[in-house]
Amino acid sequence: MYEAAHGRAPAVATGIKRAVPDSVVFTYQGDGDLAAIGTAEIVHAAARGERITTIFVNNAIYGMTGGQMAPTTLPGQVTETSPYGRDVKTAGYPIRVSEMISTLDGAVYVERVSVDSVPNIIKAKKAIKKAFEIQLQGLGFSLVEVLSICPTNWGLSPNESVKWLRDNMIPYYPLGVKKDATTGEVK
Amino acid sequence: MANQEIIFAGFGGQGILSMGKFLAYAGLEENLNVSWFPSYGPEMRGGTSNCSVILSDEPVGSPLVVDATTVVVMNRPSLDKFESHVVKGGLLIIDSDLVNREPERTDIEIIKIPAQKIAEEVGSKKIANMVLLGALVEKTKIVKMESLLKALKEHGKEQFYELNKKALERGAEFAR
Amino acid sequence: MADKVLMKGNEAIGEAAIHAGCQCFFGYPITPQTEVAAYMSRRMPKVGRVFLQAESEVAAINMVYGAAGAGVRVMTSSSSPGISLKAEGISYIAGAELPCVIINIVRGGPGLGGIQPAQSDYFQATKGGGHGDYRLVVFAPASVQEMVDLVQDAFDVADKYRNPVMVMGDGMLGQMMEPVEFKERPKKELPEKTWAANGLKGREKHNVINSLFLKPEELEAHNNKLQEKYREIEKNEVRYELYNCDEEMDLVIVSYGTLSRICKNAIKMLKKEGINVGLIRPITLWPYPVEAFDKVIDKTKNGFISVEMSCGQMLEDVQLAVNGRKPVHFYGRSGGMVPTPAEIANKIKGIVGGAK
Numbered sequence: 001m002y003e004a005a006h007g008r009a010p011a012v013a014t015g016i017k018r019a020v021p022d023s024v025v026f027t028y029q030g031d032g033d034l035a036a037i038g039t040a041e042i043v044h045a046a047a048r049g050e051r052i053t054t055i056f057v058n059n060a061i062y063g064m065t066g067g068q069m070a071p072t073t074l075p076g077q078v079t080e081t082s083p084y085g086r087d088v089k090t091a092g093y094p095i096r097v098s099e100m101i102s103t104l105d106g107a108v109y110v111e112r113v114s115v116d117s118v119p120n121i122i123k124a125k126k127a128i129k130k131a132f133e134i135q136l137q138g139l140g141f142s143l144v145e146v147l148s149i150c151p152t153n154w155g156l157s158p159n160e161s162v163k164w165l166r167d168n169m170i171p172y173y174p175l176g177v178k179k180d181a182t183t184g185e186v187k
Numbered sequence: 188m189a190n191q192e193i194i195f196a197g198f199g200g201q202g203i204l205s206m207g208k209f210l211a212y213a214g215l216e217e218n219l220n221v222s223w224f225p226s227y228g229p230e231m232r233g234g235t236s237n238c239s240v241i242l243s244d245e246p247v248g249s250p251l252v253v254d255a256t257t258v259v260v261m262n263r264p265s266l267d268k269f270e271s272h273v274v275k276g277g278l279l280i281i282d283s284d285l286v287n288r289e290p291e292r293t294d295i296e297i298i299k300i301p302a303q304k305i306a307e308e309v310g311s312k313k314i315a316n317m318v319l320l321g322a323l324v325e326k327t328k329i330v331k332m333e334s335l336l337k338a339l340k341e342h343g344k345e346q347f348y349e350l351n352k353k354a355l356e357r358g359a360e361f362a363r
Numbered sequence: 364m365a366d367k368v369l370m371k372g373n374e375a376i377g378e379a380a381i382h383a384g385c386q387c388f389f390g391y392p393i394t395p396q397t398e399v400a401a402y403m404s405r406r407m408p409k410v411g412r413v414f415l416q417a418e419s420e421v422a423a424i425n426m427v428y429g430a431a432g433a434g435v436r437v438m439t440s441s442s443s444p445g446i447s448l449k450a451e452g453i454s455y456i457a458g459a460e461l462p463c464v465i466i467n468i469v470r471g472g473p474g475l476g477g478i479q480p481a482q483s484d485y486f487q488a489t490k491g492g493g494h495g496d497y498r499l500v501v502f503a504p505a506s507v508q509e510m511v512d513l514v515q516d517a518f519d520v521a522d523k524y525r526n527p528v529m530v531m532g533d534g535m536l537g538q539m540m541e542p543v544e545f546k547e548r549p550k551k552e553l554p555e556k557t558w559a560a561n562g563l564k565g566r567e568k569h570n571v572i573n574s575l576f577l578k579p580e581e582l583e584a585h586n587n588k589l590q591e592k593y594r595e596i597e598k599n600e601v602r603y604e605l606y607n608c609d610e611e612m613d614l615v616i617v618s619y620g621t622l623s624r625i626c627k628n629a630i631k632m633l634k635k636e637g638i639n640v641g642l643i644r645p646i647t648l649w650p651y652p653v654e655a656f657d658k659v660i661d662k663t664k665n666g667f668i669s670v671e672m673s674c675g676q677m678l679e680d681v682q683l684a685v686n687g688r689k690p691v692h693f694y695g696r697s698g699g700m701v702p703t704p705a706e707i708a709n710k711i712k713g714i715v716g717g718a719k
Contacts, residue, residue, distance in 0.1 A: 005444065005475065039418060068392040212369055215369055215542050227394070248628035250539045253704070
C-alpha cells in the first residue's frame with residue numbers, strides 16, 4: 001500500500017502499474033482529492049487508459065479536515081467554508097466526475113453506485129468486481145463512484161444521513177453504468 | 188500573585204473545550220493574561236479531548252500546560268494520562284460518576300464530584316462540565332464567580348444561561 | 364483592556380488581514396490552518412470582499428499571483444505540504460516582484476508528516492523553497508497579538524518592496540486563543556502601484572507582469588536589481604527581541620515563535636537555580652537578526668544554543684551569525700513533539716555545568 005499526496009494517487013498508481021504490469025493496482029480516493037487538486041491526475045490516467053481501478057468515494061464534503069466545501073458539495077449545502085450555503089454564482093457547480101470521465105476514450109468502465117441500502121450495497125459490490133475484472137483483462141481504466149455519507153460533518157445521525165443522501169445526492173448524481181466499453185454501452 | 192495553569196480533559200462532546208474557554212473569557216474580564224490551547228487532530232472525532240488554560244498576572248509563557256496547578260478530568264483515560272501532571276500541592280478535580288478508579292497521588296488536593304448526578308438534578312447531564320468548573324473557581328478563586336457568569340452571558344448560548352448558572356453554583360457549593 | 368477580545372490564532376490572522384485591507388483571499392483546507400479559510404468564508408462576503416476556495420494550493424497561489432499583479436492586497440494560507448505545492452507560484456511571484464502575504468501554519472514533515480506543531484519549514488521559508496535567487500521576508504510571531512500585528516505589517520512590507528511576505532507560525536499558534544487588540548495603525552506612506560496590470564488607466568502602454576528574461580544579460584540585471592532590494596530589506600526590516608540579555612550570561616538561547624515562550628519558562632526555572640540565561644528571539648527569520656548576536660556575544664560565557672522544533676535548521680543561521688566567535692550548541696525536537704521547559708533547562712545545565 002502506498003500513501004500518496006492529496007490528489008496524486010492516479011499518478012502514483014500509474015508509476016506502480018507501469019513498473020510492475022502484473023500487479024493489480026487501485027486508488028481509493030475521496031471527492032476532495034480526486035475532484036479538486038487531483039483533477040488533472042485522474043483525467044489523464046483515464047485518458048491514457050491506465051490499467052488501474054479507481055474507487056471514488058463521494059460524500060459531498062471534506063472529512064479529514066473537518067467538513068469544508070468539496071467540489072461535489074451540492075448547491076446550497078452548508079459546510080464550514082460555505083457557511084451561507086454553496087452559492088453557485090461564486091463557488092461554481094458540483095462536478096459529476098463519472099459523467100466527465102466517461103467521455104474519455106481510455107476509460108473502459110465507469111459506474112456510479114450508492115451504499116444507502118442493502119440492494120444498493122450489493123450493486124456496488126458487483127460494480128467494483130466488474131471494475132477489477134476489466135483491469136485483470138488489461139482493457140483499460142475503470143472507475144466506480146460510490147455515493148457515501150458523512151454523518152459527522154453533515155451534522156446528521158447515520159439514519160438521517162442515509163435519507164439525506166437519497167433525497168439530495170442521488171437526484172444530482174444519478175446511479176448506474178455511465179460507460180461500458182466491453183458492451184459498447186455509453187450513457 | 189494569581190497564576191493558574193489548568194488542564195481540562197475528557198471525551199469529545201463533554202464540553203471540555205468550552206469550559207476552558209469560559210474560564211479564559213472570565214480571566215480576560217478580570218484583566219488577567221490568558222491563553223487557551225486545545226488538543227487538535229484526530230481527537231476531535233469522538234476520542235479524548237483536552238485543553239490547556241492559563242490565567243496569570245504575568246505574561247503567559249508556554250501555552251501548553253505540562254505542570255498543572257489544577258487538572259479537571261471527566262473520564263478514566265484522562266485521569267490515567269494527567270494525574271502525574273498535577274504539581275505537588277496542586278488540585279485534581281474528578282467527575283466521580285465517570286471515573287471508576289481512585290487517584291494514586293497523596294501529595295495533592297483531590298475533589299471528587301458526582302457531577303453527572305448533580306447536573307441531572309439541575310436539568311441535564313450535558314452541563315456536568317459547568318458543575319466541575321464551578322468547583323474549580325470556588326476552590327482556586329482564580330476569578331470571581333460574577334466574571335465567569337458574565338463570560339457565560341456574553342459567550343454562551345442564552346437559552347442555557349440559567350441552567351449553566353445553577354450548575355456552576357451547585358459545583359461551587361459542593362467544593363465549599 | 365476593554366477592547367481586547369479572545370481569538371484563535373487562525374481566526375485572528377483572517378481578521379488582521381481584513382483590517383489591513385486584504386481584498387482577496389484564496390485558500391484550500393489543510394490542518395492545522397483550516398480555520399483561516401473558514402473564517403474568511405464567513406467574513407469576507409460580509410465586508411464585500413472576495414473569498415474563494417481553490418481546487419488546490421497550486422491554483423490558490425496562482426490566483427494570488429493574478430490578484431497581486433492587478434494591484435490589490437491579497438493573501439493565501441496553508442500548512443507545510445500545501446506550501447510545498449505553492450513553491451512554484453511563490454517563485455513566480457518573487458520573480459515578477461508582486462506583493463502578497465502567505466501564511467504558513469507549520470506542521471511536522473517531511474512528506475505528509477503529522478499535524479502537530481513544528482518549525483521544520485525554516486529552510487523552505489528562509490532559503491528558497493522555490494527555484495531561483497529570491498527571498499521571502501519571513502515573520503515569526505510568538506503570540507496571537509503579535510500575529511495580528513505582523514500580518515498587518517506584512518501587507519505594508521510586501522507593498523513597500525513589491526515582495527511576497529510569509530508569516531510563519533506553528534500549529535500551536537494557529538489553534539490557541541489569546542486576547543488580542545486591533546490597534547489603530549498609522550497609515551503608511553507606500554508607493555503607488557503604477558506597475559499593476561489593471562487596464563490602461565490612461566497609460567500609453569499596458570503593464571506586463573512576468574518573470575521571463577530569456578537573454579542572460581537581462582536576467583542577470585533583473586537578479587541584481589532583486590539583490591539590491593534584498594540588501595535594502597536586510598538594512599531596514601530586521602526585527603528581534605532580546606530577553607534577559609542585560610547582564611553577564613551563562614548561555615544565550617536562540618529561539619523563535621511559540622517555542623521562544625517555552626524557552627522563557629526555562630529561563631525562569633534556571634534563574635531560580637542561579638543560572639543566568641538570555642534569549643535572542645528572531646522576529647524576522649529572513650532577514651536574520653545578525654546584529655542581535657553582536658550585541659550579546661561578549662556577555663555570554665558558554666556561547667549560544669539554538670532551540671528548535673526542527674532538526675538543526677536555524678542552527679545554521681546561528682552558526683553564521685556567531686561565525687566561530689563562541690561555541691554554538693543545539694537542542695531540537697521534531698515531528699510535532701513540543702519540548703517542555705524542564706527538558707530545555709536540563710540540556711542547558713548539561714552545557715553550563717550546574718549552578719554557578
